[in-house]
Amino acid sequence: MIVVTGATGNIGRSLVGRLLEQGVPVRALTRDPARAELPARTEVVRADLVEDPDLAPLLADAEALFLNLAAGGASAQRLIDAAQRAGVRRIVLNSSLSITDSPVDDTNFISRSHAEAERAVRASGLEWTFLRGGNYATNALRWAPAIRATGVVRDAHPGAQSAPVHEADLADAAAVALLDRSGAHAHQIHRLTGPEVLTNTQQVAAIAEVTGRPARIEQISEDEAAEAMAGPHFPIEAARQLVHLFGQSIDAPAFPVTDDVARVTGHPARTFAQWAGDHAGDFAGHR
Template sequence: MIVVTGATGNIGRSLVDHLLAEGAAVRALTRDPERAGLPAEAETVRADLTDPASLGPALHGADALFLNLAAGGGDAARTVVDAAVKAGVRRIVLNSSIAVSEGPQDADNFLARMHGAVEDAVRASGLEWTFVRGGAYAANALQWAEEIREGGVVRDPHPGAATSPVHEDDLAAVAGAALLDTTGAHAGQAYVVTGPASLTREDQVATIGRVIGRPTRVETIPEEQAAEERATPGVPKEVLLQLFRLFATAVGTTAPVTDTVERVTGRPARTFEQWVEGHAADFR
């Protein structure tokens, strides 16, 4: 049995589909099974990762666990690790971040600190582990969907910031390979997973316009203004400001590109354009 946290998120949904296609038994965790919309073949279970009492039943009988911080945050993730040990889970595949370098610079990067702390907890658990250190998600472009639909103008503080956007299906495929591993080849590996090309945020907006057949452009605005406009209860202004400061350091650079997807799955990483083609309806 493989337990998937964050099962209704972009990576989680793709991972559930991938594991089921490989014939695995899957238990998908969600706060609201009735609204999850997951395949009937998956055992969809109500679980709140911030509630330790719900974790024992959710992990009972599981051999492997996909752990995603997006499902509850760093504190909840560490609680899940403890519960996994108690439940007899053998393997954890952690959805981590490319920000983690295991060097002194991690102390100055809030994403590295957050994910690195959970990596440390997984290592200390004594369980078999694999880290999937994903680069910038292609799906982050969905934050621009409303602006593109309404007028084709994306307001952004750092349009020249470069990332190598990675498709959620590729992250799921790498995680799936580690979860299903029968040889031990993926044990103890920290995989850095990126898309196949370095693109600026302006490049991404232009790609969206080209795919949907409508003109798109970026209007540069101050960080403070962007953070105020995009802040939500789940992503407060201060977190956005920290993220924008990281983007500022990526202006004028070339983002790292790895061949991890091809090495692990046997096929090339999907391009950002392919991602947009699959999500074009969101921008029209």
């Protein structure tokens, strides 16, 4: 049995499918099972990682746990403690390439929660694998409403560079680590990126190519971009920090391209063009 947190998210949904294809029982944790829309063979369990008083029953009989902070980062320590009590053997943590393994991690909004979770997993004494992903290709979905409505994406840094990684590659890597029987992935850090560096302008052009809809970037100020990004769960200061970080990647990408996707999964990393094709409906207004 493998327990998957964030099971209805971009990575988790793909991961559940991969595991079921391998004939592995999956327990998917979600706040709203009625809306999960996961395969019938999935054991879908209601879970509130913040409010539930005891998380150990959620992990009963589980061999491994996929821990995604997007499912409730503030509860990571509680879930790790529950995994220990339930006898879970392995944790695969969906982490971040923003981690530098230096004191800077505790001052950076983006890396802080992931660094804390990595330290907690290491301290648990359980077997672990960290999947440090770079820029997720799904971040481009933030442009979808503008592309559908006007074809104009407003962005502070059209020249910002990254190597977007497809959520399917992250799910593939997670499945390999969760199902590892050789120990090859025990206590390993995998740094996962896409296969090529692209600017934001080039990403928008790739989306336009697959949708057949004209799309371009219009540059705005960092303050405007931060205000548009901020929300109830993402404070303005964190948004400003993230926008500034994007600006620093104009001269060079924040994270170099790695071959870890191919090394871990056995297949080449999917390109951004492939990702755009997979999500064309999100940008064209139909699915």
